[in-house]
Amino acid sequence: MNDIKLALRSGNPTTKVDIKTSAGTVSIGDGSCTVIAGPCSVESQEGYLEIALLLKELGVQILRGGAYKPRTSPYAFAGLGEAGLKILEEARQLTGLPVVTEVIDIRDLDLVMQSCDMIQIGSRNMQNFPLLREAGRCGHPVVLKRGMAATIEEWLLAAEYILNEGNQQVVLCERGIRTFEPLTRNTLDINAVALLKEMSHLPVLVDPSHATGRRSLVAPVALAAKAAGADGIMVEVHQRPDEALSDGSQSLNPGQFALLVSSLQGINAAVGRLAN
């Protein structure tokens, strides 16, 4: 643990990450429950703008959507690329909501920066150290997802790479770790959520979609994350999950998502009452 300095709570003030847009500022880590939602991939202009508007109505604070998708197979749909970024820009303009998207190629960072308000570094790149360094210099807030087999210490050291370049706007996102259990895509490490809130001053989100891989588990696990102290969730929503080009089986439909949002508010209020 000796090399974790900037990411530890000890000696550092609690970090609130502010995502600024022309329409105002959205904060993560201010005691509210931030909800980031959207489809796994940006699949088409029409489809993305439709879901973006719907999500805004349902109270989402930040939109997500992949333009560049890291896919296990070279033959799978890997996102629309630059065209996808343009659609994200339109959605941002249409809704006034900030947008987060993943960068997987360090050479695309500048381009991605222009189209979004927060950069996501995904699980497969948690130890892509050149990318971490550039993210530390880019000026945008960064969501850093945990690697599939990364220890909490390694994860905090990955955050340390970003912080050490001068970027204090880092959000950790637990998305499940790899274990022997085959019935779920990953195993959400709920212990890690509670432990990080104790060890680190950085905000912590949970991605219940990747953590479970099963639509029916997304809501209960999201509520658990909130109860354990998470600052919000990052969740996949698709207007027609069964037609999604990726991650359909773990995506909520809008009705399921609306129910989750209202449940989360209930849990958040209960947790808030406990704190007072």
Next chain:
Amino acid sequence: MNDIKLALRSGNPTTKVDIKTSAGTVSIGDGSCTVIAGPCSVESQEGYLEIALLLKELGVQILRGGAYKPRTSPYAFAGLGEAGLKILEEARQLTGLPVVTEVIDIRDLDLVMQSCDMIQIGSRNMQNFPLLREAGRCGHPVVLKRGMAATIEEWLLAAEYILNEGNQQVVLCERGIRTFEPLTRNTLDINAVALLKEMSHLPVLVDPSHATGRRSLVAPVALAAKAAGADGIMVEVHQRPDEALSDGSQSLNPGQFALLVSSLQGINAAVGRLAN
């Protein structure tokens, strides 16, 4: 999955487990949040009766305490054995609360049955098939903890062993699985809690003490378990954790426990409102 029949939700009514004592009946799986608490081991008559009375005041429904402790090392304190059982009987009489304790030697089952109201089969014995069969014939409710590396399917099949002998009073208890993460003793599989509530008709408890191994994580993780749908928790409490003969570092003191109980009620109420 083909061999899981009696433990699956499909085709079976939801199970409510009733622990009957002279003072009345305590139920697990009736929509309330059952709290089972006590020290890891029964260490002395005086100490156990003291904590038992305290826990009763704090609203605990079932007392726990180990008379026979499975210890990794042959040189570690392994419980008081029969003398410990006698103390459990006294505590039961003193408080009117039912008592659960672990049986680790099949030859002790009859003896253990006389001193307690519910039998615990621990992680290391989840696939001790002769013990499962005898537990299925014993007439007492059984808490079946998940093995450290047991899949959900294997766990349900272990429950199936008990159910298949005619004992329908089975409670599953998730207590963390073994992963690569070294900062916590185990990794609580919160996905499993949500999935079991969907797949099975049996009540599900969570043991946040063994699942985390760290006192400071017990409360947030217990709240998460409730939010994910657990029917209650099983937690280690000791009046002086630093002097405990086993598991001190993961035991709450009474003040911490009192706070947890009240927080749990808040989360339980929020979850209840969601359901209605």
Next chain:
Amino acid sequence: MNDIKLALRSGNPTTKVDIKTSAGTVSIGDGSCTVIAGPCSVESQEGYLEIALLLKELGVQILRGGAYKPRTSPYAFAGLGEAGLKILEEARQLTGLPVVTEVIDIRDLDLVMQSCDMIQIGSRNMQNFPLLREAGRCGHPVVLKRGMAATIEEWLLAAEYILNEGNQQVVLCERGIRTFEPLTRNTLDINAVALLKEMSHLPVLVDPSHATGRRSLVAPVALAAKAAGADGIMVEVHQRPDEALSDGSQSLNPGQFALLVSSLQGINAAVGRLAN
């Protein structure tokens, strides 16, 4: 590691385990490569005696075969029980070879002792502490398999339970650990074989059948075990693997087994030349 005393190499002479029969003594840990083989289960008198004679001809030193089988499902074939023990006795008489079989119920220990020359404690019972203690008092050599998620330290402490009761005739058997890899039944921990030969004075066997779960991998992995320093192997062989009542997909047929035995001798000779 503080509690491992009797099982550590330091301060203890290298252990050679001797299995004595009326026909002589078979040793494990004397520098040779001991081969224990047989079907997963004793399925019938005729079948077992047939394979036993065949294995004797092929140079097997110890016969294996399960009379009591720990099965994940309560509905699976669980062995012939006492009738299986009688068949093992016949095979022993017919071939003059010693026999090892698993005990899963502590109440059967005396019975099992009478029919076999070495007791096996399986993975699911590695931390069945009462059984370990009784095995330490029973007078027979004991093969102690590693638990599916047991650390090397926990495994040595399980051996310590047996040694501490006065039984020095303990053999460790690595049979694969549980990991995230789904293409093989388990992951053989070859590091553990090399590390145990360094840390402990006890002989170490490898079970390539359970470690891989795939027939085609049994031979290369068995050779690897020998090259890493194992004192022998414990392998499943069936005259008609596709008709086996259990573990058929990981059982060798006699022709494959004969080839493996001769390959093992080649590797053993090469390793022996290295040592001199």
Next chain:
Amino acid sequence: MNDIKLALRSGNPTTKVDIKTSAGTVSIGDGSCTVIAGPCSVESQEGYLEIALLLKELGVQILRGGAYKPRTSPYAFAGLGEAGLKILEEARQLTGLPVVTEVIDIRDLDLVMQSCDMIQIGSRNMQNFPLLREAGRCGHPVVLKRGMAATIEEWLLAAEYILNEGNQQVVLCERGIRTFEPLTRNTLDINAVALLKEMSHLPVLVDPSHATGRRSLVAPVALAAKAAGADGIMVEVHQRPDEALSDGSQSLNPGQFALLVSSLQGINAAVGRLAN
């Protein structure tokens, strides 16, 4: 498995990877046991040239050495960078041996290409898909290490990314996976070595240094790899391991390495005799 086409054995000829230098061609996968060795990092000109000459004398076929080191902590020594590449070029010239080194930043690929004969893609970049694609177009042979928690299927799909760009010169390198066992740095998946030789036409190496993290285990585990069918090993050697700037505790000194090379030849000969 549906998406693995080019990497599967079925329908494809066995691949021999040829590394060409001015001094001739070194092959991996031709039935010999290829030995790649060198220090973890290139630390200084003098030191690297000294060990390079020594390794040449000891029969090493390919030199390794890191100029760019992926380090968990941002504060650890991360290699000499370009200066390190220049030293590798000198070593190549001095010894006539080909050189392999890791590329961690896709923007450095051209530079790295000029100084080495084979590119290494490390564990942390196994799913850095842009890097895989560029490696597929670069014209150099590629060593692709397995990710710490990558399944065999995911690993073959990562190779498929390279193959699909037209580069057939791909070598797989197993370097241990992450498990719950704390006494070794990783767990060498020896099953995977045997399974890959069956499933794929690509050569398979083993890195016993990272797979164990313990100097004393490197040799026995390397011999095991060869016995299981590996086409060679990639091993860390340092003239003064205790002074190494990285990975000292898992590096062999030259004497230990010389012994390993001669042992490997013994095992290789034994395995060769088996095949004939």
